[in-house]
Amino acid sequence: MSAGEEFFAGIPRIPYFPSAGPGVVLCFKQYNAEEVLMGRTMEDWLRFSVCYWHSFCGTGADPFGFQTLHRPWSEGTPMEAAKRRLIAAFEFFTKLGVKYYTFHDRDMAPEGSSLQESNRNLDEITDMALQLQNQTGVKVLWVTCNLFAHLRYMNGAATNPDCHVLAYAGAQVKKGLDIAKKLGAENFVFWGGREGFHSIHNTVVAAELKHMANFFKMAVRYKEHIGLKCQFLIEPKPKEPCKHQYDYDAMSVIGFLKHYGLESHFKLNIEPNHTTLAGHSYEHDVVMASAFGMLGSVDANTGSPDLGWDTDQFPMDIRNTTLVMKTIIEQGGLQPGGLNFDAKVRRESTDLEDLFIAHIGAMDTFARGLRNAVRIIEDGIITGMVKERYSSFSQGLGQKVEDGSATLEEMEAFIKQNGEPRVTSGKQEKYESIFNHYI
Amino acid sequence: MSAGEEFFAGIPRIPYFPSAGPGVVLCFKQYNAEEVLMGRTMEDWLRFSVCYWHSFCGTGADPFGFQTLHRPWSEGTPMEAAKRRLIAAFEFFTKLGVKYYTFHDRDMAPEGSSLQESNRNLDEITDMALQLQNQTGVKVLWVTCNLFAHLRYMNGAATNPDCHVLAYAGAQVKKGLDIAKKLGAENFVFWGGREGFHSIHNTVVAAELKHMANFFKMAVRYKEHIGLKCQFLIEPKPKEPCKHQYDYDAMSVIGFLKHYGLESHFKLNIEPNHTTLAGHSYEHDVVMASAFGMLGSVDANTGSPDLGWDTDQFPMDIRNTTLVMKTIIEQGGLQPGGLNFDAKVRRESTDLEDLFIAHIGAMDTFARGLRNAVRIIEDGIITGMVKERYSSFSQGLGQKVEDGSATLEEMEAFIKQNGEPRVTSGKQEKYESIFNHYI
């Protein structure tokens, strides 16, 4: 660890400077970590996390173009680069003032020529990571295993038609869980990018789903065996790289988990860019997962509604972050999950400072969303209108519907007695106008 | 019943005439009801059904245009028209040679000024329907209640924020179940067109979902109470008329049913045009529902992939019908469900004969799909390739994964011993070429 090396020279610890002008972008204007809102600090509500893959491993290559991002920490042999990358990352975390990070096993340490070598690489680098965590207080929000990039996973990992590949994925997850324990990760994520299909002609869906369920059960048993306390999370995505992925969206995963009796062992890590790819509105899966008690964490990013692939942009829309934060506050926070920036600077954003500007812009956008949501909830105007709207369910027949004791016969009797219901405006535009007041 | 009136004069019972030329469209060239394939008649495999709403109530109005379809059976008072419509419908069923039909309560008899009057209207018309069923042997594939068109349902039926409206829906479903029993319906469908929301601002998702679940539980109890034997079906649709509907797609409904312990009482009625609106491929929800043992019936129609609303076109793509029929054969058929043409002639198809031409074209397309699927299955070439592809799960470690007894420790040991798996081509283009051979 070359203690003296600085990768982001000239960039200080990012300050909170609310009155800075429009052109000043290397300070927070909204995010004030220690400020208390509704009894909790902004840091606690937001639990920001930086992701390792996009921010420290990203090259800027896309399907039509070569590398554009040439990072100073990527020099040397793979293991040398891994170490320099780690130092750069912790410099970034601490200068940005973020307390969590996330990574895939293969982001942090290079894959070797055998499982054993890969594991040794991982051991060496995570020893160093642990030391840096202890020095800085930065913690792991979650770990995940990369079960999609290597050639061997091209036809799937847990759903591969060849059990040999499934075994490889299992061996890799075993090591991932060991690492999670070692580094004190608060969550462990499964993202099934190759768990799905490209062609229905060569695929037996029912068999693959069963294999995936049994794979998850093995992971649950091993987690319990080693006494790992973290939360398991599944991250839905509808498609890309597969034509169809089984973890399509929040409801697909909930259905799957409940079908296989796995629902008490997993929650969801919702990525809004995946939600919009599934044809839903930005906040939809956050809201649905929360309604089912299954919202565990959020991959804070965005796509463009007019694009059909995962662009993993930094979230910059205040309307979206307000809706997400309102849902999070209403469920009492995200802990042990957090807001992980699964976002990458554009491949054209080639300056090192762009990495800071992007994170700061997104953190401020979420901080502003938090401030808005707090004002909405504390004012109580919208909440009051909604409460009044559903008030018929707190008494009489409504209460019986609520507690499940009503019958169709009672419904019919009620209508024969009371006739046609009153027409009540939904007042959508009024809600929208009031919401606009806060943003 | 004016026995002598004929609405489709000049159109005979549609014959099977396989060698007819391209311009001859009032005969079947593929559908031969009594022909036996894989031990069952085509009629039994396909279980075609005509829908009442599009074919006998449709006006051709669209959001930008007025009525284009002026039907001879729609004259007179609402009740007179209802009776003429019923006679026209049975003339159509029998000339077309289809044994099933489907309807909403309000298609068949007009809504009155009170629940009681609506119910009396329904009693009177269904008496007549029962008589026609007995005369012709045509049966009810399924009944459903229209809980979306009336003003009272604008904010939802089972998920309305006003319990008074929910009660009205309950009363209507009670009558619908009585009618289902009276007419010997083989299924009963719930389509929640207004069960969802337009604005998240005024909506409490968790409360609405619970109300919907309790509503379904009341229906199950009443069904059991009256000894109604039919299958309950939920029909998913992602959106339209709502911005978001809770019964989004197959997996959403499966998740909902399992969450509320309703899965043993319901199966799914899959409409491919709804599937494609949800962003899936045509056959997707048929395949997924079948994989979960939940495929109950199919609303045989199609949309255009480039359009974002429900066009309910007659299914004319042989590739699609081949994939659907292959899935149906593999699960042993659809009974007591069927293939219901939830499809409408275009509003520009104003000739009465177009109603026949459209149904015949679609029936031939499904018959051709059935013939193709049977050849694919009987030849066994694709099936054999698929079986070989998954063969590693029938022994050793694969078998332990299959039966759920494998562990991550065994996975790791296996890889330490056996190393990297072999690369195996997915052969998608080969499957596609062979599939093309059959269509």
Place this chain on the structure above:
Amino acid sequence: MSAGEEFFAGIPRIPYFPSAGPGVVLCFKQYNAEEVLMGRTMEDWLRFSVCYWHSFCGTGADPFGFQTLHRPWSEGTPMEAAKRRLIAAFEFFTKLGVKYYTFHDRDMAPEGSSLQESNRNLDEITDMALQLQNQTGVKVLWVTCNLFAHLRYMNGAATNPDCHVLAYAGAQVKKGLDIAKKLGAENFVFWGGREGFHSIHNTVVAAELKHMANFFKMAVRYKEHIGLKCQFLIEPKPKEPCKHQYDYDAMSVIGFLKHYGLESHFKLNIEPNHTTLAGHSYEHDVVMASAFGMLGSVDANTGSPDLGWDTDQFPMDIRNTTLVMKTIIEQGGLQPGGLNFDAKVRRESTDLEDLFIAHIGAMDTFARGLRNAVRIIEDGIITGMVKERYSSFSQGLGQKVEDGSATLEEMEAFIKQNGEPRVTSGKQEKYESIFNHYI
């Protein structure tokens, strides 16, 4: 004209009350008509217009539901209702403080049983409209002919395969132009909702396009003949009601106009909900039309990015309105066009006041967008960054590219001398962060 009748009793002239609280929705908090920004009043920059069809003719019916909006002005015979509707509309315009309105011929006066009767109806009602215009100072932003709702237009108007229908459309447009002149309309719009196709099988695209072009040429000649001075506008829409419409988006219309030599006679009326249906971002067609010097007017509304049909919602997103207003300011304003609210209250928004709330909310959203855009332009930070970005084109080789005199040989020589260009960050996240500062 029953002078004493008031339709919106209890609603006063909407005041500007910038400090009103979140729950107060019957006042403007952003729109201050007389306030001057960049040398022009807000009223002049925004040129708001109310549309007749949604706001005064809308019933709330949708493809799955009946009428929900029962308006007090819709009573009586069609001609009586037309008169009451007109009085209600002018009460609305004046209370809202909007100076323009727009209408289709058939919105304002009912279609008769012959062209002659329809024309007489139109004469009678527009006489009354002219009187109300003179009394109130409210003017016509644009007129258009409804060439899509009547049965006769089901297969198209100017592109109908039957010339008899095209003739009817021509006769109707002739009258529409006469009415435009009589009422002093500042623009005349063509929206080709049925100019396209549902099935490529029965369509000759080249013939239909030529007929449409010749139809437009007739309109141009007649306009010149009667000395009508207004701007002609074409409104693009990609689909709905047709599967494909020829006026797909801004570039399609520009291509069409240039191909047929019509570009000097027409500009575009851009509706952002149509733009997003075409797969573009909200502001895209406004920006493109402006870049080609063809932006004539804007139908100010919005859709939901997750829906595939035209929802015509009131625009409530400040980000969108800021981008649109920035483009409008940069081209020097929209006159003689304007911002017409081609938007409808949701069918669930059944209170009369919802009509005011919706318009006020949207006007405030555009006013806020205008204020933001003015600050962006006046601060000059973004403008300066952009100017710097393109600075290489103001001298040397760049200037030769700019003026069209450069050659490939010079390009090669330049590279042989200067080698590889410098890598320059696009700084997207920096732009986004600065933009967020203003909204």
Place this chain on the structure above:
Amino acid sequence: MSAGEEFFAGIPRIPYFPSAGPGVVLCFKQYNAEEVLMGRTMEDWLRFSVCYWHSFCGTGADPFGFQTLHRPWSEGTPMEAAKRRLIAAFEFFTKLGVKYYTFHDRDMAPEGSSLQESNRNLDEITDMALQLQNQTGVKVLWVTCNLFAHLRYMNGAATNPDCHVLAYAGAQVKKGLDIAKKLGAENFVFWGGREGFHSIHNTVVAAELKHMANFFKMAVRYKEHIGLKCQFLIEPKPKEPCKHQYDYDAMSVIGFLKHYGLESHFKLNIEPNHTTLAGHSYEHDVVMASAFGMLGSVDANTGSPDLGWDTDQFPMDIRNTTLVMKTIIEQGGLQPGGLNFDAKVRRESTDLEDLFIAHIGAMDTFARGLRNAVRIIEDGIITGMVKERYSSFSQGLGQKVEDGSATLEEMEAFIKQNGEPRVTSGKQEKYESIFNHYI
């Protein structure tokens, strides 16, 4: 050139074997090169071409996964690999029996460390290509320059905000045109993958469009200067890699060309996968380009309607190929353009034989489409129905509309005399049923 080396050992010249069974995939069952249909050989109608980039340079890497396709010809230094690749390619062309190929400059020869070195590489490899062309009779359908993959083009080539980059693109195109002349290419393609934007905030659309137009003008002048006779083609694509590309779809390009007076120098190369990404149906841009006399060539591939990115799959849908071939026949063929397979084997299709299977499957799909289209046209049933549908334009008022001499006054007089037009069914389902007869 190691004459003895064979890359596709064991695969013979692909024979035409129409009666082969479903499992036999290394023969043509539909494509019979010399067979004459409508006075022309199948080879002449179809003008198949193999693309170099996907089939010989593709690695199988995707945004989530590493290389899967390890080709025997990719060994050695870049220049050695380039030579082996060329030999492999010509072995493939001749065994497959395809007479054309297409390539980007950088596919064929590696980019050097300077323009001069890149040009020398290109000279050396194209010398060898010319020799192989002469030996085999295989020809170049089109050449194009890769102006998108190199880091320097990340912000665009002809639309780059830095004129230095535009100059580099110009130098590269100059060389590309020289190569086109040397190899006798029949067309030259421009695909503007980076000509567009990611963020409207940092982009001046009008300036970029003008630069692009001036860039094209330079190419036209240089082409004329060197006496190059080939057809220039622009290939539209709506997005990917950019958020928005200026060459969005056929109509966008037509509008652009006409605006800048370039329409006589360019035609379009339509790629159906790009068409569907633009929200159109598969055949749409082929039909539109042809209607405007601008269809020059087709990149024969397909996407999946449920995916939002360019999958470049081999076209396997007979319905689609029938519609495309019908349009091509109706315009008298594609020459000097052709059907270029801009398609790649799936990254999971790792066997070398998959490259043959995929091309054969697609060629048979197009051959079947050709056979279907010929039968449709020769039978004349659909054509006759269409002709009858538009017959009103061949006389009287219709003829005046057709020739542009009609007036609105005549239209009105005609309607006053003749009244309401007759309602005529569009008969969409009848057309669809008849079309199905042929496929």
